[in-house]
Amino acid sequence: MQESCRESGDDIDSDYINDSLSDCQSEDIGDSEVYDSGSGPKRGTNETRTTKKKKDKSQNPKMTCRTKKKKILKTVVVSKPNKKEGPSYKKNYCLFCSKPMYKMSRHLSKVHSDKAEVALAFQHPVNSKERKRVWEKLIKEGNFAHNKDVLKTGKGELIAQRRPRKLSKSTDFVPCVHCLGLYRKKSMCVHMKRCFSNGKREDISNGRKRVISQCVLLTKSCGDLSEELKNILGEMVYDEVTETVMEDRLILQFGEHIANEVRSTNKNEYVRQQLRAVGRLVLEAQRSTPMQNLEDFFDPSNFHHVVSAVKVLAGYDSEKKTYTLPSMANKLGYNLKKICGIVQQNAIKSGDTKVQRSCKTFLSLHDKKWRRLISSHALTSMKNSKRKNEKNVPFAEDVKCLYYHMETAYHLAEKNLRENVCPESYAALASVVLAQTIAFNRGKSGEVSSITVKAFMLRKRSEVLDDLDVSVSNLERTLCGFFSRVDIRGSSGRIVPILLKPSFESAMELLIKVRDKCGVHSDNPFVFARTCGPTAYRGSDCIQKYANGCGAKNPKALTLMKLRKHFSTMLQLIHLDENEAQQIFGPNNQIQSMVQNNLCVNTEMQSEGPDSRPKTKHIWNETEVLAVEKHLMQFITNQKIPQKDDCVRCLEAEPLALKKRTWKGVKDYVRNRITTLQRQNGFCKDPSKPSVRRRQKEPQQSSVRPQPTNRQEVITEQPSVVPSLNFGPVHFGGTNFVPNAAPQDRHCSIFLHINNHF
DNA sequence: GCTTGCATTGCAGGAGGTTT
DNA sequence: AAACCTCCTGCAATGCAAGC
Numbered sequence: 150m151q152e153s154c155r156e157s158g159d160d161i162d163s164d165y166i167n168d169s170l171s172d173c174q175s176e177d178i179g180d181s182e183v184y185d186s187g188s189g190p191k192r193g194t195n196e197t198r199t200t201k202k203k204k205d206k207s208q209n210p211k212m213t214c215r216t217k218k219k220k221i222l223k224t225v226v227v228s229k230p231n232k233k234e235g236p237s238y239k240k241n242y243c244l245f246c247s248k249p250m251y252k253m254s255r256h257l258s259k260v261h262s263d264k265a266e267v268a269l270a271f272q273h274p275v276n277s278k279e280r281k282r283v284w285e286k287l288i289k290e291g292n293f294a295h296n297k298d299v300l301k302t303g304k305g306e307l308i309a310q311r312r313p314r315k316l317s318k319s320t321d322f323v324p325c326v327h328c329l330g331l332y333r334k335k336s337m338c339v340h341m342k343r344c345f346s347n348g349k350r351e352d353i354s355n356g357r358k359r360v361i362s363q364c365v366l367l368t369k370s371c372g373d374l375s376e377e378l379k380n381i382l383g384e385m386v387y388d389e390v391t392e393t394v395m396e397d398r399l400i401l402q403f404g405e406h407i408a409n410e411v412r413s414t415n416k417n418e419y420v421r422q423q424l425r426a427v428g429r430l431v432l433e434a435q436r437s438t439p440m441q442n443l444e445d446f447f448d449p450s451n452f453h454h455v456v457s458a459v460k461v462l463a464g465y466d467s468e469k470k471t472y473t474l475p476s477m478a479n480k481l482g483y484n485l486k487k488i489c490g491i492v493q494q495n496a497i498k499s500g501d502t503k504v505q506r507s508c509k510t511f512l513s514l515h516d517k518k519w520r521r522l523i524s525s526h527a528l529t530s531m532k533n534s535k536r537k538n539e540k541n542v543p544f545a546e547d548v549k550c551l552y553y554h555m556e557t558a559y560h561l562a563e564k565n566l567r568e569n570v571c572p573e574s575y576a577a578l579a580s581v582v583l584a585q586t587i588a589f590n591r592g593k594s595g596e597v598s599s600i601t602v603k604a605f606m607l608r609k610r611s612e613v614l615d616d617l618d619v620s621v622s623n624l625e626r627t628l629c630g631f632f633s634r635v636d637i638r639g640s641s642g643r644i645v646p647i648l649l650k651p652s653f654e655s656a657m658e659l660l661i662k663v664r665d666k667c668g669v670h671s672d673n674p675f676v677f678a679r680t681c682g683p684t685a686y687r688g689s690d691c692i693q694k695y696a697n698g699c700g701a702k703n704p705k706a707l708t709l710m711k712l713r714k715h716f717s718t719m720l721q722l723i724h725l726d727e728n729e730a731q732q733i734f735g736p737n738n739q740i741q742s743m744v745q746n747n748l749c750v751n752t753e754m755q756s757e758g759p760d761s762r763p764k765t766k767h768i769w770n771e772t773e774v775l776a777v778e779k780h781l782m783q784f785i786t787n788q789k790i791p792q793k794d795d796c797v798r799c800l801e802a803e804p805l806a807l808k809k810r811t812w813k814g815v816k817d818y819v820r821n822r823i824t825t826l827q828r829q830n831g832f833c834k835d836p837s838k839p840s841v842r843r844r845q846k847e848p849q850q851s852s853v854r855p856q857p858t859n860r861q862e863v864i865t866e867q868p869s870v871v872p873s874l875n876f877g878p879v880h881f882g883g884t885n886f887v888p889n890a891a892p893q894d895r896h897c898s899i900f901l902h903i904n905n906h907f
Numbered sequence: 908g909c910t911t912g913c914a915t916t917g918c919a920g921g922a923g924g925t926t927t
Numbered sequence: 928a929a930a931c932c933t934c935c936t937g938c939a940a941t942g943c944a945a946g947c
Contacts, residue, residue, distance in 0.1 A: 386916075386941095410933095419934065422918075476920050483932065520930095528930090531920075576914090595935065679915090689936045690915085710922075710936060769910090790940085814912075816939090821910060 241308060244291035253291070254284045286328070293329040307331060378404050381417050385425075394428040399443040402495075403427060403488050418684075423484060430481055434458040447489050449510040455485065456522050463527065475530035478523050486515055543708075547701035548716045552723050554699035555585050563656055566663065572680040575660065575667035582656045583677045584691040588720040590647050591625070592713030594688030597647055600635050601674040602661055608633045608649065628721070650724060769818060776806035781819050788823045791816055 240249040243256060245264060250256045257267045266287060273280035292308040299305040310330035324331050374382075381404065385391045394400050404424050427443065434440040438454035446455050459481050464473030472478050489508050496504035562578040587597045610633045625646065633654055634646040649657070657676050665671070669678045675685035689709045696707035712720065769777075780799040784791045791799075796812035796819075807815065 390917095418916095425917075474919060477918085479931090480919095524930090687915095687936085693937075708937065813939095817912060818910095820940095825909080 241288045242291045242295035244287050244294060247291075247295065249295075253288050257284070257287060289328055289330045292331065293324055296324070296331060374401060375405060375408070377408050378420075381408065381420050381424075384417065385421055389432060390425050390428040393432050394424045397428075397431060397443050399488065399492065400424060400427050400431065402491055403443075403484070406487065406491055423480075426477065426480060427484055427488070430458060430462055433462045437461055443488065444492065446485065447492050447504075447508055447511045449507055449514060452511065452514050452518075456518075459523060465526070470526050470529075472527050472530045475527035478527040479531075482515070482519050482524055486512065489515070543706035543711050543716065544701075544703060545716070547699075547703055547707055548712065548720065549723065550699045550701045551696055551707055551712075552588070552720065555581055555588070555695050558695065559585060559652070559656070563659065566659060570663045570666050572667045575663060575669075576680055576686075578656060579660055579677045580686050580691040580694060582653055582660070583686050583688055584695050585724070586647070586649065586653050587688045587692060587709070588712070589650060589653070589724045591721060592709055593645070593647065594692075594709055596637050596645060598675070598677055598685045598688045600637075600647060600676045602676055603674065604635050604637070605657060605661070605676050608635045608654075610634065625721075772806045773810065774818075776803035777815055777818060779803070781815070784819050785822045785826070788826060790820050790823065 240251055241253045242249050243253065243261070244266075245257075245261045248256075254270075257264075257270070261267050262271075266283075270280050270283035270287075273283065289310070295305075296307045299307050308331065310332055378401065382391075382395060382401075385394070394404075404420055407423055408420050431443050434446070434454065438451070438458055440446060440451055440454050440458070445451055459478055462481070463475065463478035465478070466472070489511050493505060493508035493512075496502075496508060558577070558581045562574065562581050566574040566578045583598055587594050590597055625648065628648050629646055632648045632650060634648050637645055637647060660676060664673075664678060668680045673679070673684075677685045679686055692707070692709045692712070696704045699707070701707055777799060778785070780802055781791055781795065784795065796815040799815055800807050800810065800812055810818075
C-alpha cells in the first residue's frame, strides 16, 4: 500500500506546498459520524486548473508563477481547533469524493465500500489495529490530496496530522514521504523514526535538513524527473536555495541535462553544486531585479538585469572593476549559455518561434557583450589573486612525518576494528586506508575514494598491461606486476590502475566485512563508504586530517594538490617495505637502505606520535579566556564570528597563553560565547530560516611558520625547481643536505634519483 | 543544560583537459 | 595561445553528539 502512496505523490502538482499541524492525532475512526455539508474547497479537475492558470497569467502578465505562489503561501494557513465554539473535532477529507468528514471510517464504509482500498479494511476485525491502520492511511491520502489543492488555489486551510494550537504558516509543514501525513518540519525527524508506513525505522543519519528535502520533493511535480535527479535533489540540504531549485522547472531541466552529461566520479556533488549556483542567481534576481524565474533571464530586454544580478552575486566592485567571487561570475556565464540552449530546444519542440528568437538574441548578446561586461574583469581578478598566492611547497621531512603518522594510525585503527566492531573504529580505518591508498597512487583522490565493492572484488594481479592510460608512470607499470590492482577507466577511456598493497587489501576486506554492522547503508556501493549517507569519504579531507595531526612543521603545505605535484613518487616509494623493494628493484638497491632508515624513524614516531595523545576536552582556563577577550572581545560583544585571520592574529599575539589552542579552537570558543550571549538575551535563531552564507574573499592566510621565499630553497620533484637530481648539495626544509648527511634527509635524494629513472 | 570539538557539507578557486 | 569547461580541493560554516 505504501507503493500506492508513492504513486499518488508522483503526480503531485508543483504548486503544492506543505503545511500545518495540530496536537491531536486523528482519532475519529470508528466513532459515531457527523456528516459535514462540505463547505471546504473541492478539488478541481486538471482542466479547470490549467484554464485558471492561463486566465491568471493573461489577466496579469507581470504576475509570474513564483510571485503567485508567494502570495498563496502567505495566505494559506493550517487549521486549528476553535476552542471558543466548544469541542472542535477534526475534519478529514475523503480521498474519493473530497468531502470533509468528521467520521471518515463510517463515510468510507457506507459510501465507498465498492473501492478496493476500502474493502481491504473489511478483511480485518472491527476495532483491530490493522483495520485502524487502513483507515488512517486512507485519511492521510485524502488530506494529502486536499492540502495539495489548498496550496494550489490558496483557498481553504491545510489539514495537519496534529493541529497547531494557533494558526500556523503553511511553510512550516511538510508531508511525510512514507505516510503522507502533514507534520511540522521540526517534528518530521521524530515522526520518521516512528512512522509505521515506513516498514522499518527511518535512518535519519543523513541529516535532518536532508530529510526535509526528501519530504518537500514529494510535494513538487516531479513525475517527469529522473530517479537520478530526484536522488540528487533529495540529498540537498533544504534551504531557500534548494526551495528555489525545486520550484523552477527550468533549473530542474538544467539539472537533468548536466546529470546526463557529466561522467564525474562524484557526479551528484557536482550537479548539486551547479544547481545551487543557478538557484542562488535566481534568488538574487528576484531580490534585485524584476525577473522572477530563470526563463525570464532569456528575454533580451532583461539582459542588463541578468548582468546586474551576476555582478551582485559575484561581488563586483564597479570602482576597482574587481570581483570578490570571480569564479562564480565565470561559471554562471557558462551555465546561462547552456540553459539558454535548453530553452531554445524546448521552443523548437513546441514551435514557439518568439522564444526561439529571444534565445537567439540572448546568445548573440552573450557572445558580444559578456566578455566585456563580466568575464574579462572576472578573469583578471582570478589571475591577480593567483599571482598573490605565494607557493607554499611542503618540506620533504613533513611528507615523511605524514607517512609515518598514517602508518601508525592505520595499525591502531585496524587493531581497534578487529577487537571492537563499531562505527567509530570503522570510520577511523576507512579514512586512514583511503588516505594511504591515495598517497600510494600518486594522489588519485577521486578515483580511489570511488572504488566500489564490486570493483574491489574484481581486482586482479597480472603483469599483462593492456590499454594503460598515458598518465601511468613507468614506476607504476613496474609496480603493477607486484601488487593487486583495481582497473578503472580514465577520462580518455583507457585504463588507470589503482594499486593496492597487501595491507590495504586486508584492511579493505575487513571494512567490507563489517560495513553492515557499522551502519553502512546497503545501497552504498563504495569500499570507503561513510557510515551515514550514500557517499564515500572524501580523499582530500582524509589527507588533510592526517596532515594536521602528523606533527609536521608546516602542515598547511601538506595538501593533496601539493603532494601530488611535488612528492607523488616519493610517497609511492616510501610505502614499499624491504622485501617489496628487493623484489622490485633487486638486491642492494637504494630503496632498501632507505627503508631500513625509515624503520628507525618509524619506531621513534610511534612512541610519541600524535595518536598517543589522549583525546580529551581542554577546559578554557582563565588565562586563555583573558587572552582571547583581550583581542577578540569586540567580536563577542558585536556577536560577530571572527575569521580565521582574526584568530591567527590573536594566537600570534598571545603565544604563551594560547599555546595549547588552534585558531579553530579560538573561533569555536568565540562562537560559543556568542551563542551563550544570544541564549541569555532570549534570542532564538529560527531553525527554519535558511542560512545564506556569503563568504568574503579570504585574504592570504598567514603562515604559522615563515616559508622560504626563494623556491630554489625547497626541494621538490619538479625538474624545473631541481635542475640536477644527482647528489649535489640541496636543501630540505631549509637545512643543507650533502650526500653523507642524516639518513632521513638522504631518502629524499634517493627518491629524486629513482624518480629520474622512472 | 552547557561547552567543546569533530564530522559533514557548501562554496570559491584552481588544475588541467578540451575546444576554438 | 586563449578561451572554455569540468572536476577536484581547501577552507569555513554549521550541525550535532560526547563530555563535563
